[in-house]
Amino acid sequence: MLVFVLNKHGKPLMPCKPSKARKLLKQGKAKVVKKEPFTIQLLYGSSGYKQKCIVGIDAGSKNIGIAVTTEDGRVIYKAQVELRQDIKENIETRRRLRRARRNRKTRYRKPRFLNRRRPEGWLPPSIRARVEAHYNLIKKLAQIIPITEIRVEVTQFDVQAILNPNIHGEEYQKGRMHGFDSVKEYVKIRDGFKCHYAKLRPDIPCSGKLTVDHIIPRSKGGADNPSNLVCCCEAHNTAKGHMNYEQFTGQQPPKIEDFRPVAFMNVLKDYLVPMLQKIASTGYIFGLYTRRTRREWGLGKSHIDDAMAIAGIKPRWQDNVWYYIKQVRKKKRSLHEEIPRKGRKEPNKEAKRNSKNTKEIAINGKKWCLWDKVYISDIDKTGFISGFTNNWVYIQDIYGNYLQLSDKYKQINPKKLQLMYRNNNYICERFISTL
Numbered sequence: 345m346l347v348f349v350l351n352k353h354g355k356p357l358m359p360c361k362p363s364k365a366r367k368l369l370k371q372g373k374a375k376v377v378k379k380e381p382f383t384i385q386l387l388y389g390s391s392g393y394k395q396k397c398i399v400g401i402d403a404g405s406k407n408i409g410i411a412v413t414t415e416d417g418r419v420i421y422k423a424q425v426e427l428r429q430d431i432k433e434n435i436e437t438r439r440r441l442r443r444a445r446r447n448r449k450t451r452y453r454k455p456r457f458l459n460r461r462r463p464e465g466w467l468p469p470s471i472r473a474r475v476e477a478h479y480n481l482i483k484k485l486a487q488i489i490p491i492t493e494i495r496v497e498v499t500q501f502d503v504q505a506i507l508n509p510n511i512h513g514e515e516y517q518k519g520r521m522h523g524f525d526s527v528k529e530y531v532k533i534r535d536g537f538k539c540h541y542a543k544l545r546p547d548i549p550c551s552g553k554l555t556v557d558h559i560i561p562r563s564k565g566g567a568d569n570p571s572n573l574v575c576c577c578e579a580h581n582t583a584k585g586h587m588n589y590e591q592f593t594g595q596q597p598p599k600i601e602d603f604r605p606v607a608f609m610n611v612l613k614d615y616l617v618p619m620l621q622k623i624a625s626t627g628y629i630f631g632l633y634t635r636r637t638r639r640e641w642g643l644g645k646s647h648i649d650d651a652m653a654i655a656g657i658k659p660r661w662q663d664n665v666w667y668y669i670k671q672v673r674k675k676k677r678s679l680h681e682e683i684p685r686k687g688r689k690e691p692n693k694e695a696k697r698n699s700k701n702t703k704e705i706a707i708n709g710k711k712w713c714l715w716d717k718v719y720i721s722d723i724d725k726t727g728f729i730s731g732f733t734n735n736w737v738y739i740q741d742i743y744g745n746y747l748q749l750s751d752k753y754k755q756i757n758p759k760k761l762q763l764m765y766r767n768n769n770y771i772c773e774r775f776i777s778t779l
């Protein structure tokens with residue numbers, strides 16, 4: 345275990361051993377500023393030595409691995425992060441509720457025209473949230489560790505290298521898919537710039553120019569997403585016209601996997617890397633090479649192992665502590681509930697949980713907020729407040745399992761709880777790995 349250290353001015357220094365931290369605290373030379381990861385701030389001037397600290401990020405749309413390795417191969421920080429997956433659903437709910445509201449008898453509002461085009465750099469909310477989560481996590485980490493370099497893994501495979509092994513230099517840096525705004529280009533890359541119908545309909549000769557074809561034609565409601573698109577030449581595209589795949593080829597349409605994770609990785613390269621650049625110099629590598637490194641170093645398969653391989657320095661020593669961090673939803677600003685009150689006709693008007701913007705309850709002058717980390721002495725466990733009844737609370741562990749005091753009720757009386765500290769959008773649990 346390591347204790348993270350800040351200097352007198354709040355700037356990060358190298359972490360130290362708990363014994364040293366204990367001594368400093370005892371002598372009144374330092375104070376505790378953060379419980380998890382445990383961080384102290386020195387109260388006296390110390391220039392402190394700093395080493396190069398390299399962060400490896402195994403980026404992902406659901407799980408992220410983070411590892412910090414020093415230049416001499418000491419792994420000083422390890423974390424696995426679970427991201428929220430409910431953004432898309434929430435945005436869709438909001439959209440549906442807004443639409444319903446507009447169609448009710450309401451005041452007249454002039455139509456607006458400033459919302460007909462997406463601004464430059466727009467990303468779907470679910471992806472934007474993920475990119476920002478990566479950035480925020482590293483920004484937070486930079487507050488306790490003197491980060492000098494960041495390395496991110498951006499794609500499972502090296503698209504450019506597969507298609508055109510001879511490109512290098514600036515062309516390679518930018519990528520021929522710069523921006524990746526066009527799904528069409530993506531589909532062409534995915535299908536290797538080959539006409540999908542060339543072998544299925546050899547009676548029609550292929551033309552030189554490539555485009556994409558909708559498997560289910562757009563006129564019949566086919567979507568514009570990659571799973572409905574194949575790379576195809578203009579001749580075959582024109583010949584197919586409004587026909588279904590079956591009519592045109594006499595075969596069942598292929599089942600195309602969802603390639604969103606891959607698309608997400610490309611988003612990372614174009615959006616996240618420039619953002620991280622603001623924190624420290626950032627470089628990116630391809631998953632292909634990570635796998636090889638991991639095998640050579642005899643690392644496992646977890647996201648943290650990946651992150652250590654991505655950091656690029658062979659681990660000589662590893663801290664036995666690792667953190668499981670989970671992104672949670674703390675605030676809610678929706679105007680109204682879809683279901684006013686579960687199972688009842690009347691909306692819940694007076695109960696405390698109805699005031700959604702302040703998710704907290706006060707009992708005997710003690711305030712309990714959403715995602716507070718609490719200790720339950722009866723079962724000797726720590727958990728997080730995940731919800732409220734009128735006067736009691738629900739407690740979950742980091743994996744989302746309810747902690748209960750009785751078999752009958754999930755809710756727990758706050759009298760039984762001891763507040764450890766409060767949380768905002770991330771909850772965190774420390775684990776000791778037995779190596």
Ligand SMILES: [Zn+2]
Nearest residue numbers: 539550577580
């Ligand atoms: Zn063709």
